[in-house]
Amino acid sequence: MSSSSVLYDHPGPRAKIRNAVLSVVFGVGLIALLWWIYTKFDQAGQWEARLWEPFTESTTWTQFILPGLWATLKAAAVGMVLSLAFGLIFAVGRLSERWWISVPAGAVVEFFRAVPLLLMIFFVFYGVPFLIKGPVSAFWAVVIGLTLYNGSVLAEAFRAGIRSVPGGQSEAAYAVGMRKSQVMRLILIPQAARAMLPIIVSQLVVLLKDTALGYIVAYPELMQRGINDLSANYGNIIAAAMVVAVIYIIINSLLTALAGWLERRTGTRRVRVPRQKRPVAADSTIVEPQG
Amino acid sequence: MDIFTDPTNIDAYVSGFLWILKLTGASAVCALVLGVLLAAMRVSPVPVLRGFGTAWVNIFRNTPLTLVIFFCYFGLYSTLGLSLADDLNLNNFWLGVVGLSVYTAAFVCEAIRSGINTVPTGQAEAARAIGLSFAQTLRIVVLPQAARSVVAPFGSVLIALCKNATIVGTIGLVEASTVMKDLINSYGNAVILIFLVFAGTFAAFLIPTGYFFGWLANRLAVKR
Amino acid sequence: MRIKRAAAIAAVGALSFAMTACGGDSETGSSGSGATGIVGKAESQKKLVVGVKADQPGLGLQTGSQYEGFDVEIAKIIAKGLGVEESGIEWKTTTTPNREPFIQQGTVDLVVATYTINDERKQKINFAGPYFIAGQDLLVKADSPITGPEQLEGKTVCSVSASTPAKRIQSEYPKAKLQQFDSYSKCLPLLENGQVDAVTTDDIILAGYAAQSQYAGKFKVVGKTFSEEPYGIGLKKDDKAGCEKVNEILRAAASDGSYKAAWDKTLGSSGKAAPELDTSKLTNCGSV
Numbered sequence: 025m026s027s028s029s030v031l032y033d034h035p036g037p038r039a040k041i042r043n044a045v046l047s048v049v050f051g052v053g054l055i056a057l058l059w060w061i062y063t064k065f066d067q068a069g070q071w072e073a074r075l076w077e078p079f080t081e082s083t084t085w086t087q088f089i090l091p092g093l094w095a096t097l098k099a100a101a102v103g104m105v106l107s108l109a110f111g112l113i114f115a116v117g118r119l120s121e122r123w124w125i126s127v128p129a130g131a132v133v134e135f136f137r138a139v140p141l142l143l144m145i146f147f148v149f150y151g152v153p154f155l156i157k158g159p160v161s162a163f164w165a166v167v168i169g170l171t172l173y174n175g176s177v178l179a180e181a182f183r184a185g186i187r188s189v190p191g192g193q194s195e196a197a198y199a200v201g202m203r204k205s206q207v208m209r210l211i212l213i214p215q216a217a218r219a220m221l222p223i224i225v226s227q228l229v230v231l232l233k234d235t236a237l238g239y240i241v242a243y244p245e246l247m248q249r250g251i252n253d254l255s256a257n258y259g260n261i262i263a264a265a266m267v268v269a270v271i272y273i274i275i276n277s278l279l280t281a282l283a284g285w286l287e288r289r290t291g292t293r294r295v296r297v298p299r300q301k302r303p304v305a306a307d308s309t310i311v312e313p314q315g
Numbered sequence: 316m317d318i319f320t321d322p323t324n325i326d327a328y329v330s331g332f333l334w335i336l337k338l339t340g341a342s343a344v345c346a347l348v349l350g351v352l353l354a355a356m357r358v359s360p361v362p363v364l365r366g367f368g369t370a371w372v373n374i375f376r377n378t379p380l381t382l383v384i385f386f387c388y389f390g391l392y393s394t395l396g397l398s399l400a401d402d403l404n405l406n407n408f409w410l411g412v413v414g415l416s417v418y419t420a421a422f423v424c425e426a427i428r429s430g431i432n433t434v435p436t437g438q439a440e441a442a443r444a445i446g447l448s449f450a451q452t453l454r455i456v457v458l459p460q461a462a463r464s465v466v467a468p469f470g471s472v473l474i475a476l477c478k479n480a481t482i483v484g485t486i487g488l489v490e491a492s493t494v495m496k497d498l499i500n501s502y503g504n505a506v507i508l509i510f511l512v513f514a515g516t517f518a519a520f521l522i523p524t525g526y527f528f529g530w531l532a533n534r535l536a537v538k539r
Numbered sequence: 540m541r542i543k544r545a546a547a548i549a550a551v552g553a554l555s556f557a558m559t560a561c562g563g564d565s566e567t568g569s570s571g572s573g574a575t576g577i578v579g580k581a582e583s584q585k586k587l588v589v590g591v592k593a594d595q596p597g598l599g600l601q602t603g604s605q606y607e608g609f610d611v612e613i614a615k616i617i618a619k620g621l622g623v624e625e626s627g628i629e630w631k632t633t634t635t636p637n638r639e640p641f642i643q644q645g646t647v648d649l650v651v652a653t654y655t656i657n658d659e660r661k662q663k664i665n666f667a668g669p670y671f672i673a674g675q676d677l678l679v680k681a682d683s684p685i686t687g688p689e690q691l692e693g694k695t696v697c698s699v700s701a702s703t704p705a706k707r708i709q710s711e712y713p714k715a716k717l718q719q720f721d722s723y724s725k726c727l728p729l730l731e732n733g734q735v736d737a738v739t740t741d742d743i744i745l746a747g748y749a750a751q752s753q754y755a756g757k758f759k760v761v762g763k764t765f766s767e768e769p770y771g772i773g774l775k776k777d778d779k780a781g782c783e784k785v786n787e788i789l790r791a792a793a794s795d796g797s798y799k800a801a802w803d804k805t806l807g808s809s810g811k812a813a814p815e816l817d818t819s820k821l822t823n824c825g826s827v
Contacts (some may be wrong), residue, residue: 150506150636241484242636262728
């Protein structure tokens, strides 16, 4: 069912009136609720100018919010690259016919999908130094935690993607004399990757949000710098949190929009590189991360 | 290793995971109800409801849960004065449930919406043809069929919810991750053992849950 | 408890071993080559990287591109004593969990960041000082009747989760209700609107908050400490020479008035008079 409008008839005169009434009632209720929240915040003095003035000063942005945002983006970007590599290696590993590769790969993926990220970041920061006899920086604690978790999620998505490539593709590849590694590298992964693009981007949104968990090892990301450190100066913690929330929503909405665009693009099967006849990739409907 | 034989530590461990279970249970129920309502709004004929549903999903899916829970404490409780229980821990618990529910509901809503998309168009058309209203079409024909295909995504959402429950520790509820942090602070040289016990407990709960939902999804799958 | 004792014994063993093994290194470092030790680095490069807190008003607070507070002033005194100009100091934000790693990795040369000297930390790094003896205390509203921790029964106290002050409240005053967050700046608005009755941590940190302009006159520090937290200056574990030099600088600062000036410039506005720097309590820099 592609469009939700099949669920109801084109509204007639009565339905139009009913919808209008419902709209007005719900709309008024919503506005009343928002107004109530606004006045309560007003009574609590949350709109006072002294709480919001810091955001008109350039140092607030150049010294707190932008460096925090940069740290967030940096951890997310490095985490994403490593997650992709981790996901690819473990997806292929789990599909291996040799049990001594597929079983450990499966166990690793299952384990890291089941452990809360908070625990993992915490462990990498405080526990791993005991193993490697040297300190781990907060940045790497966050990035490694993100990689293990998101890499495992991506591994499962890749596995589903590789399996969704029609069987004829690999049969044909074997028939022309390719080895197993060649089939995987040249035939299966490129086709699966195209169908996987939207989920890769939506996982990036998850990853970006999860950098906020870096607070547990005091990684100076957007929430730490923009909320805790900034409000230590001005005592405007709620105002600061609102500003930071808006920044997150804008960035993640852009990424979500990118995911939607990619999905539509791959969904219409427009071949980007027309240099040769590409085999048709699987539909992009298998991209839900299962678990 | 007498960390896990000391009764105070055992108590802390048990109560930490009990909080996680309670948070997961209560939030799962609330998020499911809220998510179904939101999904109904998003496919409804009333534009304001559709807009509300869309806005909800976009706001909560794009905000870190840590911030959502922060706003539950500092917005709902501290500023709006909404106290959900007299006891400090219970109040934090319920504020945590609110945060987890509104956040998770956005994901439940999206799972249901993509589930609705798997129901063949003919089903809804036939329902309308025999004169069923929007609510009836959704309740009697579409949602029951969609339910089968949302089992697997629901499994993922539930597992994510259980793991996310650890974030309620940021508003002071002493759940499993806070207990782990506490123990590591007092037994600095047994970090690895402590981590393995806590991570292992999560894995012991969640890996079977994942397989159960996978099995259920296979069993209920509509072969088309 | 058995573990802790075993760890302590092992630590002492390791410490004395490390001290004897590495003592020679820092000697050569301080002789001007600048390879190891802060004395050598200050001499050859005229630069120091100092780790301070960014979110503790009155002690170490980042205000835009500047840092200010008592810890910051102490760091300036030390830098001056080592022959480094103020412009040669590079400030770096440190937080409670990353202080030891920063010193061990060499990300910073010195840490002056409300750093309580204790045995566990001494296993990893060296401490000069203490330059201040703090103690756990309570911050309450100016008109609050609370005069000490024993009156906390049934009251709500705010602190940082899994921190030493929070744990002390839990174990010694279990009838108090404890609200925990990841930073003290979250406790302050709650104290202001009465949703918590007290905030607890070291008295000097509380004084820093009480002296902030937006809270001026609203809060008071109860002034009845119930623990002892000697604040030290963290350095690399093998930098014994640097540690001794810092102690020497502190001794001079106590007598020439610069210590008092540092206090008056920062925490003085909290209304608390400058304390005496007790130079007899300075550490032996890891000598056994």
